[in-house]
Amino acid sequence: MFAPGDRVRVKDAWPEHQGPAHIRTPYYVRGVEGEVVRHLGDFANPEDLAFARPAAKVPLYHVRFRKDRIWPERKPDDEILIEIFGHWLERP
Amino acid sequence: MDKEAEREAKRATHDLGGASKFMCEAVDVEPHELTEFDRQVDALRGVLGAKAVMTVDELRRGIEAIPEADYLRLSYYRRWIRSITDNLLKHGVITEAELRAELEKA
Amino acid sequence: MSDLLETDGERLLTAVRALLQRKGVVTEEEIAERRAATDNASPGQGARMVAKAWLDPAYRELMLSDGTKAAEALGIPMRGMPPLGVLENAPKLHHLVVCTLCSCYPRAVLGYPPFWYKSAAYRARAVRDPRALLASEWKTVIPDDVTLRVVDSTADYRWMVLPMRPAGTEGWDEARLTAIVREGDMIGVTIPSV
Structure with missing residues (x-):
C-alpha cells in the first residue's frame, strides 16, 4: 500500500508487446517518477475484466507527475494527475 | 534517442497521450449531433453491460484490437459496434454462422 | 471472422x-x-451542481468529498454509474480533463461526450501541450503563474471540474448562475464568464 506523499515510479513494463493485453496505464508515464496524492479505492482489475477472467479488487491511486519529467519541452510547473493501479507502482 | 521518443515508439494505437503525429492536428470543436445509429449502439452497449453480457473493459479491449488503419478511419461508434460484435462472437452469445445468415437476409 | x-x-x-x-x-x-x-443526461445537470456549490459552502464540501452523493442530492441518477470525482479550480490552479486511452467522460452529469473530446488530436495534445491547445482551439489563456493540472481519466472514476465563480455575478440566484455554466467549463477547456 502507498500513502499520500509517497514517491513512486511507474513500472517500465510493456505487456502489450508480449501478447493480448488491456492496460490502463498510459505509455507516457512508464518508468516515470511521481507522487501519490491519494488512494481512490479498490476496483476489479480491468486487465482481467477485459478478458472476462475473474478479477480481484486492486488498489487505485491518484498519482501526480511533473509534466517536465515526461516531456521536458514545456513549462515546468504544470502537472499531470492520473489514476494508476497499485501493481503498476514501485518505490524508486 | 530521447527517453520520451523511446517510450513513444512503444505506444499502442489507442494510447494517444502526446502522440507526435497528432500534435499539429487541429481539434474540430464544432458540435456534431449524434446520429440515430450512434445512439442505438451506445444504448445497446449500455444494456449489454447492465445485463453482464460484456464489461466496458471488454468493449475497450475489442476496440484496441482494431488494426491502426481501421481504428483511425472508423467513426467512434463504428469502432464500438465492431468491438461489441467481436465480444458477442467470442462469448458464443451469437455464432459466426448466425451472423452471416442474418447479414445475408438484410 | x-x-x-x-x-x-x-x-x-x-x-x-x-x-x-x-x-x-x-x-x-x-x-x-x-x-x-x-x-x-446533459450538461445542465452538472451546471446545477456547480451553481449550487458556488452558493452553498456545505454543498461544495460534499461535492469535493463525494461527487456521486452530491449529484444524487440534486436528483441526478447515479445508480450503476462510475464514481464521480470533482476537481476544484482556484486562483492559482486550473484543471483540464482528458481520457488519452479512450473517452471516459462524466456522462451521468454532462451527457454524451462531445465530438472533440473523443478526437485523436484532443487526446494527444491535452496532456503534452495543454496551454497551446486551450489558447488555439478555445481562446482560453491560462496565465503563466497559474498551475495547469491535466487529469488523465484512465480508470474507474469520472472527473468533472468545479470552475471558479466569475466576477460580476454577485447577488445572482441559482438559476441565473446555472445558465452561465457550459459543458466546456466543467472539463476545463473554457472558463465561465459574464
Whole structure:
C-alpha cells in the first residue's frame, strides 16, 4: 500500500508487446517518477475484466507527475494527475 | 534517442497521450449531433453491460484490437459496434454462422 | 471472422440486434429505455451542481468529498454509474480533463461526450501541450503563474471540474448562475464568464 506523499515510479513494463493485453496505464508515464496524492479505492482489475477472467479488487491511486519529467519541452510547473493501479507502482 | 521518443515508439494505437503525429492536428470543436445509429449502439452497449453480457473493459479491449488503419478511419461508434460484435462472437452469445445468415437476409 | 467484423457498422448493428432479440438476450424495450435515460443526461445537470456549490459552502464540501452523493442530492441518477470525482479550480490552479486511452467522460452529469473530446488530436495534445491547445482551439489563456493540472481519466472514476465563480455575478440566484455554466467549463477547456 502507498500513502499520500509517497514517491513512486511507474513500472517500465510493456505487456502489450508480449501478447493480448488491456492496460490502463498510459505509455507516457512508464518508468516515470511521481507522487501519490491519494488512494481512490479498490476496483476489479480491468486487465482481467477485459478478458472476462475473474478479477480481484486492486488498489487505485491518484498519482501526480511533473509534466517536465515526461516531456521536458514545456513549462515546468504544470502537472499531470492520473489514476494508476497499485501493481503498476514501485518505490524508486 | 530521447527517453520520451523511446517510450513513444512503444505506444499502442489507442494510447494517444502526446502522440507526435497528432500534435499539429487541429481539434474540430464544432458540435456534431449524434446520429440515430450512434445512439442505438451506445444504448445497446449500455444494456449489454447492465445485463453482464460484456464489461466496458471488454468493449475497450475489442476496440484496441482494431488494426491502426481501421481504428483511425472508423467513426467512434463504428469502432464500438465492431468491438461489441467481436465480444458477442467470442462469448458464443451469437455464432459466426448466425451472423452471416442474418447479414445475408438484410 | 475478420471479414465479418469489417462489415459496415449499420448493417452489423441491424443484424446483431435482430439476433439478440430473437435469442431473448436484449429486448427493443430495454434499448429504448437505456437510450432515453442516456439522452436525458446533459450538461445542465452538472451546471446545477456547480451553481449550487458556488452558493452553498456545505454543498461544495460534499461535492469535493463525494461527487456521486452530491449529484444524487440534486436528483441526478447515479445508480450503476462510475464514481464521480470533482476537481476544484482556484486562483492559482486550473484543471483540464482528458481520457488519452479512450473517452471516459462524466456522462451521468454532462451527457454524451462531445465530438472533440473523443478526437485523436484532443487526446494527444491535452496532456503534452495543454496551454497551446486551450489558447488555439478555445481562446482560453491560462496565465503563466497559474498551475495547469491535466487529469488523465484512465480508470474507474469520472472527473468533472468545479470552475471558479466569475466576477460580476454577485447577488445572482441559482438559476441565473446555472445558465452561465457550459459543458466546456466543467472539463476545463473554457472558463465561465459574464
